[in-house]
Amino acid sequence: MDAWKTRKTWLNMFSRLPGEAARTPEETARAELNCFLESHPEESCTLSVREDMGEDYILTDTGVTGGSAGILYGAYRWMACRALRVPLPSGKQSPACALRMLNAWDNMDGTIERGYAGRSLWFEGGRFSYDPARIRQLGRMLASVGINVLCLNNVNVREPAQGLISETLDELASFAALLRPFAVRLMVAVDFAQPVREGLDTADPLSPEVQRFWAEKAKKVWEAIPDLAGFLVKADSEHRPGPHTYGRDHADGANMLARAVAPYGGVILWRAFVYNCLQDWRDQKTDRPKAAYALYQPMDGRFCENVILQVKNGPYDFQVREPLSPLFYGMEHTRLALEVQLAQEYTGHQIDLYYMAPMWEELRAEMPAGSVAAVAAVTNLGRDDNWTGHPFAAANLFAYGRFAWDPASDAEAVAREWAALSYALDESQRETLVSLLMSSRAIYEQYTANLGLDWMIEPGHHYGPNPYGYEFSPWGTYNRADRFGVGVDRTSRGTDYVGQYPAPWRELYEDPEKCPEKLLLFFHRLSYGHLMADGRTLIQRLYDDHFEGARRAEELSQKLNTLDLPEPDRKEALERAALQVKNAREWRDVLNTFFFRFSGVPDAHGRTIY
Numbered sequence: 233m234d235a236w237k238t239r240k241t242w243l244n245m246f247s248r249l250p251g252e253a254a255r256t257p258e259e260t261a262r263a264e265l266n267c268f269l270e271s272h273p274e275e276s277c278t279l280s281v282r283e284d285m286g287e288d289y290i291l292t293d294t295g296v297t298g299g300s301a302g303i304l305y306g307a308y309r310w311m312a313c314r315a316l317r318v319p320l321p322s323g324k325q326s327p328a329c330a331l332r333m334l335n336a337w338d339n340m341d342g343t344i345e346r347g348y349a350g351r352s353l354w355f356e357g358g359r360f361s362y363d364p365a366r367i368r369q370l371g372r373m374l375a376s377v378g379i380n381v382l383c384l385n386n387v388n389v390r391e392p393a394q395g396l397i398s399e400t401l402d403e404l405a406s407f408a409a410l411l412r413p414f415a416v417r418l419m420v421a422v423d424f425a426q427p428v429r430e431g432l433d434t435a436d437p438l439s440p441e442v443q444r445f446w447a448e449k450a451k452k453v454w455e456a457i458p459d460l461a462g463f464l465v466k467a468d469s470e471h472r473p474g475p476h477t478y479g480r481d482h483a484d485g486a487n488m489l490a491r492a493v494a495p496y497g498g499v500i501l502w503r504a505f506v507y508n509c510l511q512d513w514r515d516q517k518t519d520r521p522k523a524a525y526a527l528y529q530p531m532d533g534r535f536c537e538n539v540i541l542q543v544k545n546g547p548y549d550f551q552v553r554e555p556l557s558p559l560f561y562g563m564e565h566t567r568l569a570l571e572v573q574l575a576q577e578y579t580g581h582q583i584d585l586y587y588m589a590p591m592w593e594e595l596r597a598e599m600p601a602g603s604v605a606a607v608a609a610v611t612n613l614g615r616d617d618n619w620t621g622h623p624f625a626a627a628n629l630f631a632y633g634r635f636a637w638d639p640a641s642d643a644e645a646v647a648r649e650w651a652a653l654s655y656a657l658d659e660s661q662r663e664t665l666v667s668l669l670m671s672s673r674a675i676y677e678q679y680t681a682n683l684g685l686d687w688m689i690e691p692g693h694h695y696g697p698n699p700y701g702y703e704f705s706p707w708g709t710y711n712r713a714d715r716f717g718v719g720v721d722r723t724s725r726g727t728d729y730v731g732q733y734p735a736p737w738r739e740l741y742e743d744p745e746k747c748p749e750k751l752l753l754f755f756h757r758l759s760y761g762h763l764m765a766d767g768r769t770l771i772q773r774l775y776d777d778h779f780e781g782a783r784r785a786e787e788l789s790q791k792l793n794t795l796d797l798p799e800p801d802r803k804e805a806l807e808r809a810a811l812q813v814k815n816a817r818e819w820r821d822v823l824n825t826f827f828f829r830f831s832g833v834p835d836a837h838g839r840t841i842y
């Protein structure tokens with residue numbers, strides 16, 4: 233038996249893997265429910281499908297009514313609530329947005345860009361290679377939290393992934409069929425230069441032959457996979473080809489593709505992660521966080537209906553602490569997708585504990601109403617037996633589904649639900665686990681990026697401290713620390729990044745006295761003697777946070793040790809906690825030493841700085 237089959241996931245309330253028989257979400261719902269009722273003979277539940285309800289559902293004590301996909305979402309929710317003996321949600325349940333996507337950065341050679349849970353679940357050796365039972369289990373994991381689209385290949389589309397919409401299209405179609413019973417549709421990341429790969433001498437979006445190429449391509453692709461969700465495109469970013477190569481702009485490029493896929497109901501997810509990655513570090517005028525807004529805001533209103541601009545949550549790149557991207561305030565006439573990263577590229581590689589839902593609560597508080605039409609998350613899944621490397625990283629996937637469905641979700645309640653579904657702990661131990669999850673982001677932030685000072689990481693792999701790592705690099709990610717102070721001045725006196733925000737944010741960020749402390753060094757360049765709100769100097773605060781963050785990481789590991797988790801989860805979690813403690817100490821000592829050497833100011837408490 234494959235080891236993954238015996239691993240705990242939040243699907244523990246079901247007693248077996250779904251069979252191959254189910255062809256539709258309704259059949260899957262019936263199969264899952266029958267299985268559940270066998271082990272819960274005291275319960276009864278009938279399913280009623282109402283096609284007009286689509287993804288919506290209504291639950292009662294003895295029944296689920298829902299649309300063609302809603303019936304499945306409703307069945308999973310009903311079973312979870314009954315298994316946990318918690319009240320059913322009342323009234324009609326509807327998702328906040330229609331596209332709730334997972335973006336895999338899987339390469340066809342089996343590696344995963346920024347993957348920390350093993351190799352790809354579906355690619356190996358340049359082709360599809362998977363265990364169908366495991367893909368069904370993946371489908372039910374996604375459906376159980378309402379995720380309805382999976383983009384299965386890396387946005388950096390490299391050979392032979394271009395073949396997915398060409399010579400290996402039939403294999404893509406077979407893979408799509410495996411997920412269909414779980415109401416999960418596929419999406420493909422495509423290469424803007426695909427026409428050149430297939431013999432044309434240009435990929436210029438205004439060329440009629442290029443337009444014809446994509447129209448014919450879309451026809452073939454949707455003939456093979458009629459419910460394909462669409463194409464995801466990374467263009468003119470980090471050396472990928474795009475419309476700029478041909479002197480065209482991004483509305484030209486995205487709209488050309490949008491027209492090709494429109495007849496089939498397809499969408500174009502066009503990523504807004506575009507900036508100059510060949511910046512001269514001596515250049516203090518160019519400020520990377522300004523790049524996306526500067527490029528896209530003037531195009532607001534020019535994109536076709538079926539284009540969705542996919543915007544990372546912050547203006548940089550999934551850092552521990554960033555303000556909300558200003559594009560969410562400035563694109564009233566463009567549909568936007570919010571992109572977050574479950575893969576812990578900058579947040580501890582699924583070694584350090586980092587539960588993300590508190591961050592999504594913060595995003596919600598800043599997000600203007602109605603600005604998000606879709607959500608996407610870079611997945612944290614891989615072929616590891618436990619799916620996510622750190623067994624608790626599964627909580628991020630679970631919580632993402634919950635927040636995608638209902639952005640008003642409560643991070644702590646979701647953590648509690650995940651913990652209760654995943655582990656049979658007594659209440660006090662469960663609460664310990666919940667508190668570990670809930671404090672994890674703040675702890676990680678404290679030892680790695682306090683006060684909004686991101687990017688002090690090892691270049692390339694992005695784990696562990698290196699304050700000089702990106703300082704003289706072309707990536708536009710500088711801390712500009714010297715003997716006088718630290719940070720980039722992004723106020724109107726500096727790069728005027730704050731100018732991209734409307735009131736009240738602009739005024740808030742402009743003034744160091746009003747700027748949220750967590751973002752202070754994101755927006756301001758300050759001297760080491762700057763007095764913080766609590767009377768401590770900036771330098772003392774930097775020291776204190778690094779000492780405190782490392783201490784709390786140790787405490788976290790000790791508390792984790794008290795949990796009666798099943799094996800091998802306990803062993804895996806403890807091994808990772810030990811590595812986290814080591815990592816946190818390294819951050820403490822490297823950053824404190826770095827700042828001490830510049831400032832010459834000793835720690836007020838006489839602790840060891842090297």
Ligand code: GCV
Nearest residue numbers: 337345346387388466505549
């Ligand atoms: C897929 C960051 C990552 C890259 C990633 C890129 C993106 O820069 O380090 O690995 O590429 O974001 O989101 O496109």
